[in-house]
Amino acid sequence: MDKRDAILNATKTLLAERGFYGISMKLIADTAGIAAGTIYRYFENKETLISELYRHITREVAQTTFKGWSDQLSLEEKYKLLWRNTFDAVREDPQRLAVIEMLFLQPRLAREEAAFCDNEAFYPLMDFYQQGIDQGVFHDWQIHALITLSFDTAITLAKKIIRKRFTPDEMQINQVRDASWLIIQKS
Amino acid sequence: MDKRDAILNATKTLLAERGFYGISMKLIADTAGIAAGTIYRYFENKETLISELYRHITREVAQTTFKGWSDQLSLEEKYKLLWRNTFDAVREDPQRLAVIEMLFLQPRLAREEAAFCDNEAFYPLMDFYQQGIDQGVFHDWQIHALITLSFDTAITLAKKIIRKRFTPDEMQINQVRDASWLIIQKS
Amino acid sequence: MDKRDAILNATKTLLAERGFYGISMKLIADTAGIAAGTIYRYFENKETLISELYRHITREVAQTTFKGWSDQLSLEEKYKLLWRNTFDAVREDPQRLAVIEMLFLQPRLAREEAAFCDNEAFYPLMDFYQQGIDQGVFHDWQIHALITLSFDTAITLAKKIIRKRFTPDEMQINQVRDASWLIIQKS
Amino acid sequence: MDKRDAILNATKTLLAERGFYGISMKLIADTAGIAAGTIYRYFENKETLISELYRHITREVAQTTFKGWSDQLSLEEKYKLLWRNTFDAVREDPQRLAVIEMLFLQPRLAREEAAFCDNEAFYPLMDFYQQGIDQGVFHDWQIHALITLSFDTAITLAKKIIRKRFTPDEMQINQVRDASWLIIQKS
């Protein structure tokens, strides 16, 4: 399934580099090194291609996020793992986030795919927070409120770093991670 | 300039509701209740229209963000004002944020307009944080790290509320706001 | 009728300078220093304007061609006058010829206006040649053959001078004029 | 390249029959029996199409003009060949001349293409005249003056015949050709 991947990769790169406009099937084909008609052997049409790219990337991201995960880890270790994995993932492949956000802003897709993202790919994340609440370690707040204050800072910070083009050192990054961990603790 | 505004409004609504693809000059004109050609009396071309919409919205957002601002307020009062204004603004007119994020993802525009957004419209925000640092009230961290942990949670939370379609009560909202204020304090 | 002339002049200049494309009613109006709508007080529509410009110019050219004409002149004097007037006219206002040729190449106009040009404006020219033939001075050839060999060389030469951008001296010009006179003589 | 030729032909015909205004890409496509978009596989845009049509025709004309040419021929034989070829070419395919003149009147194109026409395609013509001068057979006049009096009469006469719609006999045509030959001779 070499070509299918080539197409998805080309689409990801072009989407991130050139935005929604200026990304034609011909350009995707050229970038993937195949003929325009060939795309239609692997994807029904452009919308399907975009939609499948979205699922592809979401799956990648979910995998990266939970890399090294083990039920043996303590809650804090799990958090630091999640936060750091996410932060690193954005910095290493900013295109992925760019594409996800782009697709989220396509109302048509957003409706259909948002469910997939949350339920299928990120169920473990919700589960992690629920456990923290249940164990009385985290504040007993709305789970989205907790995520906003903690996990999401990894994404927000990474995005800012890319957008503003500054280079923080390790210590600064860990300060944010640790602060976001502290803030959701009960005590 | 009644018609100019009608065009900008139509564009904003369509952009937010239908994304980049669902927006043609003809549709904008129809939505604005004018003829297609009339748009070109007010905007040189589509790119200019989009770009001016961006500036228009950025200005609106900046105004909303600082509504009620006064140098008499304490740092904490200022923060709560900023956080709440921002949170409310996103919830009241989610289209604005949707459009801003959309345009940020257009590589061409992003480069040109990002500067405008930060420097011109949000200088006071940076200034607020700098003062907090200088006065020894905030952690002496990278300013973007502080913003990520505090101000940005207003946006992240409001977005999540809209996307997940849940309705938090006032108390829950204030918990997040206050937590985000606490976390950047030195003591 | 100051404005009418301004419009005709603007049209002539623009037609000659920019060709068929890129000559809009708005541009004509701007060049003439009036509002776009005003043109329609003087000309029914664009086609009429162009058509009237054609007649206007043709009349000017006919006048120029016969300037100094007198029945007292000898046939040779008449010829030299006609030839020289025509040659000078083209060189002095190349736009006129450009416009005439342009309009001649508009098939629609050409059909309608060609008659006007020949019959009304240039009848005396045909008459001149007919007299030459009748008096046994010119070859008894098809009148258009005679004109081609003689009068038309004034136009062809002037055009060439403009197009190739060279500057002949008086003697050279007169050589052509005289040769074209000689060639149609019987003896 | 069957279709490319079909497009060029359709363009030539439409240009000659309907002038500049009556020619849209859609109409060209319909006339050529293809879809509108197909034109753009062969020509970058309308301007390029027109420009390439010009070169195409100029090449055709140059070939026709020198058909039967041989260095063995005497100067007079060469002249009669050139004159007759040109005269016949205009009468046989008046569209060619119409298109060439049209394009010459497009200021943009004219500048760029005039050089091509003269230098590349009609160098041999200039050369012919130069030889006549050098051999002391032709008057020692400006070369353009000689051409105006001789070669150009073939074009002028043919055009007149088409425009005025009369039918000269062979003898009349040869009279003009021979007169135009005589007039440039020294003796």
Added chain:
DNA sequence: TATGAATGAGGCTTCATTCAT
């Protein structure tokens, strides 16, 4: 399976013309 020429719907934009002021 892969190609890429061909299609034609649809988008952006221009511009002749109208009409309220």
Added chain:
DNA sequence: AATGAATGAAGCCTCATTCAT
């Protein structure tokens, strides 16, 4: 009489998609 904002038809061009090879 003059203006110029507004209109909308029409033109150029792009591009998703098809299909014969």
